[in-house]
Amino acid sequence: MSSFLSPDSPLSSGPSDSPDSPEAPDSTFALNGAELLTARLLLRPWTDGELAAVLDGARRPHWAADFPADGDRVIAGFTAENPDARGVYGQRQILERDGGRVVGAIGLFWPPRDGSLEFGYGIVPSRRGRGYATEAARALVAFACTAPGVHTVRADVELSNPASGRVLEKSGLVRWSSDDRLARYRLTAPEPAAG
Numbered sequence: 357m358s359s360f361l362s363p364d365s366p367l368s369s370g371p372s373d374s375p376d377s378p379e380a381p382d383s384t385f386a387l388n389g390a391e392l393l394t395a396r397l398l399l400r401p402w403t404d405g406e407l408a409a410v411l412d413g414a415r416r417p418h419w420a421a422d423f424p425a426d427g428d429r430v431i432a433g434f435t436a437e438n439p440d441a442r443g444v445y446g447q448r449q450i451l452e453r454d455g456g457r458v459v460g461a462i463g464l465f466w467p468p469r470d471g472s473l474e475f476g477y478g479i480v481p482s483r484r485g486r487g488y489a490t491e492a493a494r495a496l497v498a499f500a501c502t503a504p505g506v507h508t509v510r511a512d513v514e515l516s517n518p519a520s521g522r523v524l525e526k527s528g529l530v531r532w533s534s535d536d537r538l539a540r541y542r543l544t545a546p547e548p549a550a551g
Contacts, residue, residue, distance in 0.1 A: 392499055393453070394491050394494075394495045396452065396454065396491060397451065397452065397453060397488060397495075398450075398451040398452075398453050398456075399448040399451075399462060399492060399496065400448055401444070401446065401448050402442070402448065406432075406449060407432050407435060410424045410428060411432050411436060418451075418456050418458060419457065420457045420458060420459045420480050420482055422481055422482050423459060423460070427461070428478060428480075431463065431476075432461075434447070440466040441463065441465075443466060445464050445466045445500070447462075450462055450477070450479065459479060459488065460478050460479040460480055460492075461477065462477035462492045463475060463476065463496075464500055464503075468503070468506050471506060471507040472506075472542070473500050473506045473508070473509050473510070474511060475493075475497070475500060475511055476511065477489060477496075489523045490526045490527060493527040494527045497528055497529070501545045506545075507544055507545050508545070509543050510529070510540065510542040510543075511524055511529065511541050512540050512541070513538065513539045513540075513541065514537060514538060514539075515536075515539055521541065524541040525541075527543075529541035530543065
């Protein structure tokens with residue numbers, strides 16, 4: 357599953373997370389159980405009720421007016437069908453800490469393969485351009501690097517969506533390869549010093 361797709365893709369952060377958007381706070385996060393806290397966001401695992409509401413087309417009062425986007429529906433279906441997506445290293449909703457509005461989704465595609473772990477995200481259109489994608493991605497990448505057996509965090513971006521590439525670069529990933537359709541980004545954690 358590609359993590360960062362075209363600007364119109366369901367899982368895309370879209371073109372609004374551009375270099376002109378506000379800079380997101382640094383990647384510091386706090387882990388509260390399975391929840392990740394950043395300066396402005398709460399990255400919370402999906403609950404059964406939230407999954408059911410998205411999949412059933414129900415509205416919740418604490419959702420942004422344009423949540424869920426198509427990508428959120430895709431991720432809700434994936435999460436409902438995959439037990440690994442429900443764990444601490446799985447999929448999360450993105451909430452604004454100020455007001456508690458659900459504004460998107462972000463997550464790791466567990467389990468890692470050969471020490472490499474893919475991730476993806478989506479922010480609803482009404483909240484783009486605020487640096488939320490970068491803030492959430494920085495925190496999730498830092499968190500992913502603490503996962504057992506993980507040394508590399510990666511994501512693919514369609515070449516037609518350079519804004520997502522900039523979000524990844526701001527999150528510490530480096531473009532390491534590409535083809536005629538995709539650019540591939542990764543961050544590899546340094547080897548621990550021998551003791």
